[in-house]
Amino acid sequence: xxxxxxxxxxxxxxxxxxTLGWSAYGFAQFVGSAVYGKExxxxxxxxxxxxxxFLLSAxxxxxxxxxxxxxPRAMLIGSPIACWVAAxxxxxxxxxxxxxxxxxxxxxxxxxQPLEIFVGTLSxxxxxxxWTGLYYGVKFYERLQLEREATLRQSALAQEAxxxxxxxxxxxxxxxxxxxxxxxxxLDGQNRTANLAVSRxxxxxxxxxxxxxxxxxxxxxxxxxxxLYLGIEKLRxxxxxxxxxxxxxxxxxxxxxxxxLQPLVENAMKYAIAxxxxxxxxxVIAGIEGGTLRLAVADDGPxxxxxxxxxxxxxxxxxxxxxxxMVLYGDAHSVEVIxxxxxxxxEMRLPLEA
Amino acid sequence: MKQDTRIRAIIVDDEPxxxxxxxxxxxxxxxxxxxxxxxxxxxxxxxxAEHAPDLMFLDIEMPGIDGFEVLRRVPxxxxxxxxxxxAFDRYAIEAFDAHALDYLLKPLVDERLERTMVHVREQFxxxxxxxxREQLVKLLATVTGAGQLDADELIARGAxxxxxxxxEVLPIRLGRETVRLPVAAIEWVDAAGDYxxxxxxxxxxxxxxxxxxxxxxxxxxxxxRIHRSTIVNIRRIRKLKxxxxxxxxxxxxGGHELKLSRSYRDRLERILGKG
Numbered sequence: 001x002x003x004x005x006x007x008x009x010x011x012x013x014x015x016x017x018x019t020l021g022w023s024a025y026g027f028a029q030f031v032g033s034a035v036y037g038k039e040x041x042x043x044x045x046x047x048x049x050x051x052x053x054f055l056l057s058a059x060x061x062x063x064x065x066x067x068x069x070x071x072p073r074a075m076l077i078g079s080p081i082a083c084w085v086a087a088x089x090x091x092x093x094x095x096x097x098x099x100x101x102x103x104x105x106x107x108x109x110x111x112x113q114p115l116e117i118f119v120g121t122l123s124x125x126x127x128x129x130x131w132t133g134l135y136y137g138v139k140f141y142e143r144l145q146l147e148r149e150a151t152l153r154q155s156a157l158a159q160e161a162x163x164x165x166x167x168x169x170x171x172x173x174x175x176x177x178x179x180x181x182x183x184x185x186x187l188d189g190q191n192r193t194a195n196l197a198v199s200r201x202x203x204x205x206x207x208x209x210x211x212x213x214x215x216x217x218x219x220x221x222x223x224x225x226x227x228l229y230l231g232i233e234k235l236r237x238x239x240x241x242x243x244x245x246x247x248x249x250x251x252x253x254x255x256x257x258x259x260x261l262q263p264l265v266e267n268a269m270k271y272a273i274a275x276x277x278x279x280x281x282x283x284v285i286a287g288i289e290g291g292t293l294r295l296a297v298a299d300d301g302p303x304x305x306x307x308x309x310x311x312x313x314x315x316x317x318x319x320x321x322x323x324x325x326m327v328l329y330g331d332a333h334s335v336e337v338i339x340x341x342x343x344x345x346x347e348m349r350l351p352l353e354a
Numbered sequence: 355m356k357q358d359t360r361i362r363a364i365i366v367d368d369e370p371x372x373x374x375x376x377x378x379x380x381x382x383x384x385x386x387x388x389x390x391x392x393x394x395x396x397x398x399x400x401x402x403a404e405h406a407p408d409l410m411f412l413d414i415e416m417p418g419i420d421g422f423e424v425l426r427r428v429p430x431x432x433x434x435x436x437x438x439x440x441a442f443d444r445y446a447i448e449a450f451d452a453h454a455l456d457y458l459l460k461p462l463v464d465e466r467l468e469r470t471m472v473h474v475r476e477q478f479x480x481x482x483x484x485x486x487r488e489q490l491v492k493l494l495a496t497v498t499g500a501g502q503l504d505a506d507e508l509i510a511r512g513a514x515x516x517x518x519x520x521x522e523v524l525p526i527r528l529g530r531e532t533v534r535l536p537v538a539a540i541e542w543v544d545a546a547g548d549y550x551x552x553x554x555x556x557x558x559x560x561x562x563x564x565x566x567x568x569x570x571x572x573x574x575x576x577x578x579r580i581h582r583s584t585i586v587n588i589r590r591i592r593k594l595k596x597x598x599x600x601x602x603x604x605x606x607x608g609g610h611e612l613k614l615s616r617s618y619r620d621r622l623e624r625i626l627g628k629g
Contacts, residue, residue, distance in 0.1 A: 172441070172442040173415070173441050173442050176441035176442050176459070176460050176461060177369065177372070177441045177460060179460070179461040180369075180371070180372055180375060180441065180460035180461035180462065181369065181371040181372065181375075182461075183375060183461040183462065184371045184372065184374050184375030184378065185371065187375060187378045187379070188374060188378060235371065236369050236371065237369065238369075238370050240368075274368070274415070274417060275417045275418065276417050276418070277393070277394045277396070277417045277418050
C-alpha cells in the first residue's frame with residue numbers, strides 16, 4: 001500500500017484504519033469465542049457487534065474534529081461523554097442481538113437490570129475510548145509532521161534570504177563605481193574626501209558582511225549603516241541625489257532586521273535616481289503608531305510601470321524583503337507598495353520590539 | 355605641438371567623478387584633447403553633432419538614453435571611434451570582445467588605458483573608421499537584436515493590388531514580432547557592413563539588409579542617396595551647409611546632421627527643389 005497516498009488523502013487514511021480496527025476487533029472476539037467454546041450462534045453476535053461498532057464510532061470523527069478545534073479542555077470532557085453515549089447504544093444493540101440469537105431466556109435474568117446495563121456499557125466504552133485515543137494519536141502525529149515541515153521550510157527560506165542578501169552586499173556595480181570615484185579623488189589630490197570615502201566604504205562592507213540577515217539591530221544602527229551607504233552614493237551622484245530623513249526619535253531604539261532599509265533605498269536609487277538625468281530625491285520615514293513600527297522608503301521617480309511588466313527588477317527586490325519579513329514576523333507585519341504622484345513608497349509595519 | 359593631429363575626444367558618463375577621473379588621466383597624453391563632457395546619452399548625441407569628435411569614451415549605464423542607444427542614434431557617417439567604459443557588465447564585455455572593440459573597466463587602470471590609447475592612435479592613423487563602424491553595428495545587432503525586412507508581407511501587399519514597388523509601410527520582423535514602420539516616418543537610413551540602421555521617430559531599427567534592397571523599396575521622389583552609406587528622407591531636411599571638398603552637411607528636422615559626399619553632389623538640385 002502506498003503510504004504517501006494514505007497520508008495525503010486523509011479520508012482514505014481514516015476509513016482504512018477504521019475498517020482495519022473493527023476487523024481486528026471482530027477477529028479477536030471470534031478467536032476468543034472459539035477458545036472458550038461459546039454457543040454456536042455467538043459468531044453472529046460478534047459480526048453484529050463489529051458492524052454496529054463500525055457504524056456507531058464513525059460519526060464520532062465529526063464530533064472529535066470540532067472538539068480538537070475547540071481545545072484540550074473540550075476534548076477531555078467531551079470525548080468521554082461521547083464515548084459513553086455511543087457505548088450505551090452499542091451495548092443495547094449487542095444485548096438485543098445476544099438475546100434474539102443466542103439466549104432468549106437471558107433477558108429475564110439480566111438484561112433489564114440497571115447494573116448489567118451500566119457494567120456492559122463501561123466495557124464497551126473502554127473499547128471506544130481506545131478508538132478515541134488512536135484517533136487523536138494519529139491526528140496529533142499528523143500535526144507534528146506538519147509543524148516539522150513548516151520549520152524546515154522556514155529555515156530553508158531563511159537560508160535563501162541570506163544568500164540573496166549576500167548578493168546585495170557584493171553588488172559589483174556599486175563597488176567598482178565607488179572604487180573608481182575614490183581613485184579619481186586620489187588623482188585629484190582631494191585626499192580628505194578620498195580618505196572619508198574609503199572609511200565609509202569599508203565600514204559599510206564590514207556592517208553588511210558581519211550581519212546575519214535573521215538578526216535584529218536597533219533602528220539607529222540600521223540608519224547609521226544606511227548613512228554610510230548613502231554618503232558614498234552622494235559622492236557618486238552629487239546634486240542628482242537628494243536625501244530626506246523623517247525619523248521619530250522614539251523609534252530609534254526599536255529593533256528591526258539588519259539591512260532591511262538598504263536594499264529598498266538601493267532599489268530607489270536604481271529606478272528613481274540613476275535613470276533620470278535630473279536625478280531625484282529619496283525619503284526615509286520611521287515612526288511609531290500604536291504598537292507598531294512604521295518604516296517607509298519613498299522616491300519621486302517614475303513609480304510603478306503602468307502595465308505590470310513581467311520580471312520587473314523592482315518586484316524581485318521587494319519580494320526578497322517580503323520573504324524575509326514573513327520568516328521573521330509571520331502575519332504580524334505588512335508591506336505595502338503605494339504609488340505616489342510622482343514616485344513610489346514602500347511602507348512596512350512591524351511589531352514594535354525594543 | 356601639432357594642433358591638427360590631436361585626437362579630439364568626448365567623455366560620456368553620468369557620474370561627475372568618473373568623468374573627472376578620465377579627464378585627469380588623459381592629461382598624460384598630449385596628443386589627445388577633450389572637447390566635451392557629457393552627463394547622459396542625450397548630451398552625447400548633441401556633442402557628436404556639434405563637435406564631430408574622433409573618439410568617444412562611452413559609459414553603458416546612463417540615465418535616459420544608455421550607451422547602446424547612443425550608438426543607435428548617432429548617424430553612422432559621423433560615428434567617432436568608441437571606447438566603452440563600464441564598471442561591471444559581463445554580458446556587454448563578452449559582446450565587446452566578440453567584436454574586437456576596445457573597453458575600459460572601472461576603476462581605471464593606467465597601464466590598460468595606455469594600451470587603449472596606443473590602439474586608438476593606430477586606428478586613427480589608418481583611418482579605419484569604416485571597419486570600426488561596422489563592428490559597432492554588429493555589436494548592436496548582438497546586444498539588442500537585428501530585424502529583417504518581412505518579404506512575405508511585402509509580397510502580400512503587392513498581391514492585394516497596392517503599389518508593390520514603393521510600399522507605404524515597411525514591415526520589419528524582429529524575432530516573432532513585426533514592426534510596421536510608416537515609410538514617411540523614416541528620417542534616414544545608414545549602412546554598416548551587412549546591416550542597415552533605420553532611424554525613425556527617435557528610434558533606430560537595426561536590420562539585416564543591403565543598401566540596394568532599401569534603394570529599391572524607398573521611393574526616389576522622397577528618398578535620396580547622399581553618401582556611400584546613407585539614404586535620407588528629403589522631406590526631413592531643414593538646413594544645407596557647404597563644407598570643404600564639395601561636401602555638404604544636411605541638418606534634419608530632428609537635429610541630426612548628415613554628410614553629403616562629393617560623389618552625390620548631383621542630387622543637390624533634387625533636394626533643393628523639395629522639402
